[in-house]
Structure formats: C-alpha cells, structure tokens
Amino acid sequence: MSYVIAFYGTKDGQGVTTTALSMAAELARQHSVLFVDADMSGTGTAVDQLQLDPAGRGMNNLIGSRAITAHDLLREAVATRIPRLGLVPGLIAVCGSAVARLAAQLREGHALVVPGVEFVVCDFGAIAHPELRSLRQAAAAIATVGHRVFCVVRDDPPLLARSIQVLRAAAPPKTELLLVETRRGALRRDFQQTLQLRLPEVAVAGVIPWDPSRAMTAHDGGRPLELGLARDLEVVERAEPVLAQVRAGVERVS
Numbered sequence: 001m002s003y004v005i006a007f008y009g010t011k012d013g014q015g016v017t018t019t020a021l022s023m024a025a026e027l028a029r030q031h032s033v034l035f036v037d038a039d040m041s042g043t044g045t046a047v048d049q050l051q052l053d054p055a056g057r058g059m060n061n062l063i064g065s066r067a068i069t070a071h072d073l074l075r076e077a078v079a080t081r082i083p084r085l086g087l088v089p090g091l092i093a094v095c096g097s098a099v100a101r102l103a104a105q106l107r108e109g110h111a112l113v114v115p116g117v118e119f120v121v122c123d124f125g126a127i128a129h130p131e132l133r134s135l136r137q138a139a140a141a142i143a144t145v146g147h148r149v150f151c152v153v154r155d156d157p158p159l160l161a162r163s164i165q166v167l168r169a170a171a172p173p174k175t176e177l178l179l180v181e182t183r184r185g186a187l188r189r190d191f192q193q194t195l196q197l198r199l200p201e202v203a204v205a206g207v208i209p210w211d212p213s214r215a216m217t218a219h220d221g222g223r224p225l226e227l228g229l230a231r232d233l234e235v236v237e238r239a240e241p242v243l244a245q246v247r248a249g250v251e252r253v254s
C-alpha cells in the first residue's frame with residue numbers, strides 16, 4: 001500500500017501543481033514518491049514545471065473506460081532529476097473524464113497501491129472544471145483515494161469568494177485547506193471566520209506565502225518550490241502506519 005496525498009483546487013491557477021510538486025519533492029528527500037498529474041483539464045503542467053520530456057508517456061495513455069493499475073502508472077512514469085521522485089505526466093491537449101470517473105478507474109485497478117512506492121502524490125487539478133454539476137461527486141471521489149486531501153486556495157478576495165461557494169457546493173469530505181497568502185496573512189482571520197460560519201467541517205491546515213520571485217526562480221530552473229509543507233503538516237508522522245506496511249511488503253518480497 002502507498003500513502004496517497006491528493007491535491008485539488010476550486011478554480012484554475014491558484015498554485016495546486018506548484019504546491020503538490022513541492023510536497024512531493026520534499027518527501028522524496030527520504031522516501032520513494034510517485035507524482036501523478038491527474039488534472040483532467042487537458043493541460044497537464046507538472047512536466048513543464050520540472051522541464052521534463054514526457055516522451056509520449058502519461059495520462060493520455062490511461063484515460064478511458066478500463067481500470068488503471070499500479071503497473072500502468074509505473075509504465076507511464078518518467079524519471080525526474082530528483083532522486084526517488086517519479087512522475088506520471090498529465091494530459092496534453094486532450095480533456096479527460098470527470099474526476100469521479102478517473103477515481104473509479106484508479107480504485108478499480110488498485111492503481112495507487114504501487115509496489116515499492118511509499119508516497120503517491122496526486123494532482124487532481126481544479127474540480128470546478130469538467131462537468132461542473134458534479135462538484136460533490138468529484139470531492140467525494142478524491143476523498144476515497146487520498147489518505148490526506150489538500151485543497152489549495154488563494155486569498156485574492158474574488159478568488160476566495162468563489163472558492164467558498166465551490167467548497168460549499170462540493171461539501172468535501174476529508175479536505176484540509178492550504179491558503180496561499182498574497183497579503184501576508186491580512187485576510188486569514190476573516191477567511192477562517194467565514195469558513196467557520198459557512199463550512200465548519202473544513203479548516204485551514206496550513207498557509208503558503210505567495211512569493212512570485214521565488215516561484216519564478218524555481219520554474220526557471222525546472223525545480224520545485226521549497227515550501228516545507230510536509231514538515232509543517234506532519235505528513236510523514238501521520239503516514240507512519242502505512243509506511244510500516246510498505247516496508248513490511250518490501251521485506252516480504254526480498
């Protein structure tokens with residue numbers, strides 16, 4: 001079994017891929033990690049952020065109706081320049097299926113139980129994208145595949161207002177919010193109060209500074225942005241029971 005960390009957004013371009021790649025790279029310092037670019041909007045960007053050649057591999061070869069297996073994911077993965085981090089490229093120039101359908105394919109083929117991989121980091125992109133009417137289904141489906149589920153939202157007031165609406169419509173189980181702050185925390189208290197009032201079951205688990213110059217430097221170098229989120233969110237500590245099973249599995253095989 002791999003420990004699955006799912007990321008999604010409420011609306012495009014709020015930093016989901018950047019944040020998910022950052023966590024994957026941080027985990028890969030000590031663990032085996034597979035990043036799955038499962039954004040179904042047809043513009044997978046993880047390979048671009050790491051400046052990798054997908055070499056014809058990726059989700060383009062997996063979407064459809066059949067179950068997706070762990071073997072399929074490993075076959076479609078490319079190596080990155082980061083040791084212990086593999087990546088399944090996202091869709092290129094083709095829109096995928098609804099998130100709920102993709103999650104069903106992944107579950108059916110036990111795709112996210114990847115032999116030898118301790119963490120699978122899955123970027124599902126913005127759920128308010130394909131098949132708008134199925135927000136609730138999409139959020140529920142993501143929760144069925146992820147041990148932890150993070151939703152990245154940015155604090156520009158117009159974005160935040162829509163994010164709250166989308167989240168209310170999605171009623172997402174398991175979701176922990178990561179708030180990307182462009183205003184040095186000025187809106188944090190207001191946002192948290194609004195959440196408490198409108199969506200008491202979802203809380204802000206972590207904050208990320210919006211730092212265009214660091215993001216630009218990272219993207220220019222094809223490197224993930226360093227955010228230290230896995231440490232702050234105690235990802236490894238909470239994954240320990242599952243990691244112990246992965247280690248036991250490896251011992252059984254060897």
Ligand SMILES: Nc1ncnc2c1ncn2[C@@H]1O[C@H](COP(=O)(O)OP(=O)(O)OP(=O)(O)O)[C@@H](O)[C@H]1O
Pocket residue numbers: 009011012013014015016017018019039045125126180208209210211212213215216219
């Ligand atoms: N913490 C940050 N600080 C500054 N800029 C950021 C940060 N995170 C992301 N960005 C910038 O925001 C833009 C969008 O980021 P990213 O592609 O990660 O978003 P996304 O939510 O995955 O978008 P999409 O929905 O298109 O997949 C990029 O230009 C990226 O450099």
Ligand SMILES: [Mg+2]
Pocket residue numbers: 016017018039045123125
């Ligand atoms: Mg993205």
